[in-house]
Amino acid sequence: WINYYTHFYKTEMYAVLRYINNALVKWVRRKYKKRKHRRRAEYWLGCIAKRDRNLFAHWKMGILPTAE
Template structure:
């Protein structure tokens, strides 16, 4: 989270157009992590994305980029 906040603060100020792709990359990595971590999500990318969306709605401040992600997209 501290590294994400630093990236968001720096690139959001000096290169905001690159933020969309950077945050989407981080989101894809979280989906991949969830697919490896939880057996019921293995091999089911859509299910992992849906699960991550539910976590985002439940805990919107869990990751620093979740609050900023939709302001750049």
Template sequence: MNYFGKFNPSAMKGTLRCIERRIVKWAMCKYKNFRGRRRRAEKWLCTVRQREPKLFAHWSNLYSYC
């Protein structure tokens, strides 16, 4: 992540956003109250991101806010 982030940061952001979408999709499948509610899953993920900012490596680099 450090190497490609320096070399091509715009491509890295797109890849990390794709990972973020997959995490949201996982939450929608895992938890019943998020099924069919992408916004609710994104909001929940935002609260998890604020509570545990080092849970995923890309959260500390990509997000400084929510």
């Protein structure tokens, strides 16, 4: 579905994929107590995304959590 909707609704898909990244950050914050703060969780998830982009389909497209 990602391939289909990115072809026709590219700008809308970016918002949806960013929402998925935010949901992943929320999950990390609940799962790992050391990463309780949003910035730490997002940075950690961004490092994982840079290391292994094949974990999620939208990471392959380049929609990654920020790891500054």
